[in-house]
């Protein structure tokens with residue numbers, strides 16, 4: 001039985017989709033900081049079966065899911081969710097959010113967490129405008145990409161959208177940008193929050209490259225994931241490196 005009072009506000013659910021080839025500390029730290037900042041009840045890590053905007057991943061979906069499960073073990077609020085793997089076809093985020101909206105009901109805040117690189121490409125996503133009907137967006141910094149906001153504002157001011165953003169995103173932000181992150185917990189969907197997460201210059205691409213070259217990837221991803229990779233002899237072939 002839940003210990004929350006009957007009229008307690010519904011805590012938001014975080015959603016972090018990715019190819020996770022492999023999962024690394026950039027993903028995990030982002031999810032942890034988002035969980036803390038927004039008091040997320042849980043964060044769902046959703047490996048894409050067939051990621052829409054990139055070539056098919058070199059690593060089978062079962063192994064990408066296996067690595068996510070290894071990485072999340074022991075964290076009570078983090079869950080691997082294989083809904084996109086079970087669904088088959090292109091892993092459109094809009095379809096995933098429709099499923100989650102049915103699962104959690106109309107009132108629960110859903111927060112789609114994504115890095116600045118993914119956010120810049122948003123206008124090319126399948127039915128991207130529908131995403132805002134289904135969830136909020138929390139946009140995180142990535143050191144190798146320009147931040148989605150312009151010059152760095154003083155700590156207490158909300159960051160302003162950057163001039164380099166595609167016009168379609170500027171239009172969306174003019175209406176939907178949340179002045180405070182806390183607003184994302186107050187309604188089910190529709191806002192965009194900019195997140196001052198700890199910038200970590202870690203990517204799955206750089207990890208695949210290190211492993212392919214026989215170099216160490218320690219401390220870029222959990223030891224349990226490195227053991228999984230060794231056990232299953234992953235990331236040894238040329239075709240896995242772009």
Ligand SMILES: Nc1ncnc2c1ncn2[C@@H]1O[C@H](COP(=O)(O)OP(=O)(O)OP(=O)(O)O)[C@@H](O)[C@H]1O
Pocket residue numbers: 017018019020021025026027030113114115116117118140141142143200201202203204205206
């Ligand atoms: N270091 C990071 N900091 C913040 N966000 C990240 C980081 N790495 C990945 N993300 C975000 O996590 C989500 C899933 O990323 P993905 O699984 O594609 O990892 P990746 O490291 O970008 O992979 P690849 O190098 O293969 O493109 C995306 O929204 C991405 O922007």
Ligand SMILES: O=C(O)c1ccc[n+]([C@@H]2O[C@H](COP(=O)([O-])O)[C@@H](O)[C@H]2O)c1
Pocket residue numbers: 016017018019020046048051052053054091092093094118124125126
């Ligand atoms: O729905 C879309 O059209 C769409 C287009 C590109 C990316 N996505 C999702 O964005 C997440 C990050 O994608 P990627 O390729 O950076 O791993 C992952 O969950 C993808 O399924 C979704």
